Amino acid sequence: MPYARENNATQAEIDTSEIFGSGAFKIVHAGTYTRGTRSGQKCVSKEFKTGCVVESHYFDEELNICAKAQKILDAFNEASIINQEIHLNTPEVWTYLPGCNKAGQKSLIEPMILNFEKFNSNSGWAATDTTGWASAMQALSHFSYHNSAGQFLLCDLQGGRYNNGYVLSDPVIMSRVQNCGPADLGMDGIMSFFQRHKCGAFCKRDWSKPPVLGKAKIPMREGTTMEAYLPTRSSRTPMTNLQRIRE
Template identity: 60%
Template sequence: MSFSRTNNATKVAIDTNKIFASGTFKNVWQGDYTDGARKGELCVAKEFKSGSVFQSHYFEEELEIIRHSQAIIDAFAAAGVIRARILLNIPEVWVYDETGENILVEPMIENFEKFNSNTGWAPRTGDAWSEAMQALSHFSYHDSNQKFLLCDLQGGSYRDGYILTDPAIMSRTKTCGPADLGPDGINSFFHRHRCGRFCNRKWLKPAMVKQARYAARRGTTMALLPTRQSRMPLTSVRE
């Protein structure tokens, strides 16, 4: 069984007069579905920043991360770690009629909150709902035999479960998009992770490090490009 939440619609009207929200990589616009089973319900449209709206590989990479995240969430559900359901919003690539620009469209999430980041930030509330999300991240690392870490968890918590959107995955090989900080990111995350009531003490962890490579940030931290040592510095070039 796949725990997903899809558009289930064919048309939307997006209000582009005002940005609804903005993250590290994307701007978010609010709209509503105008045709299909979700007609009349709210949705959001997400655009990548930095002029990437016409570049298909950004969207393909994003959707691959979503597919991988869905598999992790399904495995977490099958393991029966918590009773509450966790649904994942599944965006689709749609196109603006007027401009031909690509956008990611998905259903709106109410009660939006951040559960953790890709540097290991997490609210220290002692709340069971937050601890369940930290357990999901820890489980992903254990269940993948230390290859992947599902993190940057955000979305809405409801009476009987969660809806998540836009998660990140970090990997040993640093191949899961711009929010994948690689082994240093995984170590930074676990440097700050505190197991709660839903973590299993037998779950795997990386070897502890004395100092985290990345500072804790509530927002998403983007991986830096490696320095090209063979090239002259930009400061030596006349603007």
Template identity: 50%
Template sequence: MPVKRKTVSNVKRKPAAALPARKRRKEDGPACGVFVQNAPRGTDVQARFSNERFAEGGFRHVYKGVYLSGPREGEECVMKEFKTGSVHEATFFEADVQAVKKAGQLIQKFNDANIVSKRVYLNEPEVWSGSGGRIAGHKVLVEPMIQGTYFRFNSNTGYAEPDTATMQALSHFSYHISNGQYLLCDLQGGRYDGFYILTDPVIHSKGKEFGGTDLGQEGIENFMAHHRCGRFCDPNWKLPPAKKLIPRFEAVAGTTFGEAAALFTKEQRKDLEIKVNKEVRISIRKLWEGALPSDKKQIVVDRSKRVTAKAVPS
């Protein structure tokens, strides 16, 4: 199945920054920026893909291929198309493209903060047009192949794989740095000696801006309710209010679309929120009482006893 990238410019070029990964030292990671691209903008690229499915996600089939031209010529790539059938308009992939764009912004901020020594990169899929065979005229997503072992680090409902502290910190950081407006999750891809390369991320947003996997405000709160801070999470990073840290639905390993089944009824949630608020008040009091000097502690205890004594009926 041949696929051709829509050419932005008639000039064919091969800048040094876009040399294939095999011509750079592996430990260096991608050449520049946060995105791993098929080729620089304005470069004419073609690829051919197998007719046999290589993998599949929640709503797309994945096919393995190889670049026939461009700076990655000879390297492997993947093509993704909807399970529901062919599409002929690039707008069908708008949510994917926008989610990757926002994810790239959040990852760049994470890298700039130097929270961990490893850099995090992100595959940037592009909408290409099929030029022959079964997919002639169809719109598909194409991106570089994730080499080596493929890992799923967390899901969009808060499931987290063990020993993935960097990725869990990235998700928490995205909530913190966006002031709770966004949460980057469903992190998956390759883990290498000096860097990560991610693909197919999910962004939860308050306004559900990024398609069916964006579970909105409930998705943000649910993920953070299941999240357990690891060694790379800063204790000063933002968290939702305590009563919002009651999970709304189960944390499952796969990607959840649309709406998930509620863990608690509305009545149960209301009761839990009351209990949480009470426990928070008690915990806060214990904390500040414990921080008082010893002479002040006695005064607080004595006053409490006198008030209690007066409240007992004669």
């Protein structure tokens, strides 16, 4: 995939004693790749807050959303709307090795992003900065709706700046048919997004928008608004090894 940032590694050591970050339904641990091209570089391990041993459909759904997001992003890059590239972190499902507290559990591994910042959310919150990358990201969301003929909206855009462009992680796709996971708020979400979206320097005038009528149905939040609430489960375990297993 031309605009994908991949693990390029097969094993990592994850510090599960500390929570590096926490999302709407995942917790994140930091780690270091120990085998492969990225050996020595930092990675993150994203784990679902409910028991993450058997719920493989969560992982499948996550990877499907990521693949769909990658296609949208590839189209945006190919359209040369901005003069730098936006890449997407590609997570893989890895499994904790035997002999540790999390043995057999699965998690999503991807390269760590430094200087993490967030540009918009799935309820239409947008960073107040309207220049540079912030403006480009709002345009990417608007483009995704236009380019999919109103089927999808790529949002919850967050990531980090690199020398040769930008790397995004964990975006949300909202869809007309509402089949892209718990953060897909369907047409209510898409409409709420556009009720708050202000076209900036990179949005094209002829890009389509849904008809925006009345008040937004979804309250505006910087965080990710979810359809389903998953209860939390804390875990405190020492340094743990994990490895990619091809299935």
